[in-house]
Amino acid sequence: MFLTLENISKSYPPAGARRRVVLSGISLQVEAGESIAVVGPSGSGKTTLLNIIGAMGQPDEGRVLFKGEDTTGFSGPQLAAFRNRQIGFVFQQHHLFPQCTLMENILIPTIPLRDARLKAESSKRGAELLKRVGIWEQRYQKPAELSGGECQRAAVVRALVNQPSLLLADEPTGALDHKNAALLAELLFELNKTNGLTLILATHDLRLAARAERVFLLENGRLIRRPRA
């Protein structure tokens, strides 16, 4: 199995009278190349869940198995390598560095790569992706000179430059206007279909969610499978 969540629980704060259960015994199996949407109101735990899947946060209980390996036990260089090589993250805000050009921004994940061949491959892929998402002409411009949609597409390129097998997208269209949101959705699902990229996205946008193969509602700490609209 590509990804297995085993009985994941998380509360804030972890103990005490004010403890609130955010995730309650979540289990899920994801096949390579699948697309999954998690919907739910603000505060329902979508970001918490995605962060745990991407080893950006630890569950209180449970395990995350990525290609059979328990990532909740990773630390130090193993954790850094896992995040850098296996997972791409896209957020609601693009988080590009304002002082860097688009080209510089998308190459940031290649900085820790030690292997010269891998580094060169990633750079080449970055250039190809910039062309594919339609911002190659803008590659020497800075984020402030570009639209929100263009910056978000650059953020997707940056997330994919090291060819991760899993893309986690947390409200990726949340800050975009209708047209750019549609373009970004098109891009994410095209990458999922043509590149075999596994896609897990959290969103409020039910139309975006409906494009995923499986849709789950996160409610009261549990994932409930929804029929596709």
Ligand SMILES: Nc1ncnc2c1ncn2[C@@H]1O[C@H](COP(=O)(O)OP(=O)(O)O)[C@@H](O)[C@H]1O
């Ligand atoms: N680091 C944190 N410390 C305390 N509470 C947190 C923290 N992160 C999230 N929470 C709480 O957990 C709940 C779920 O948050 P979140 O995962 O961001 O939900 P969503 O992404 O669905 O809006 C919220 O009540 C939030 O306030």
Ligand SMILES: [Mg+2]
């Ligand atoms: Mg969130």
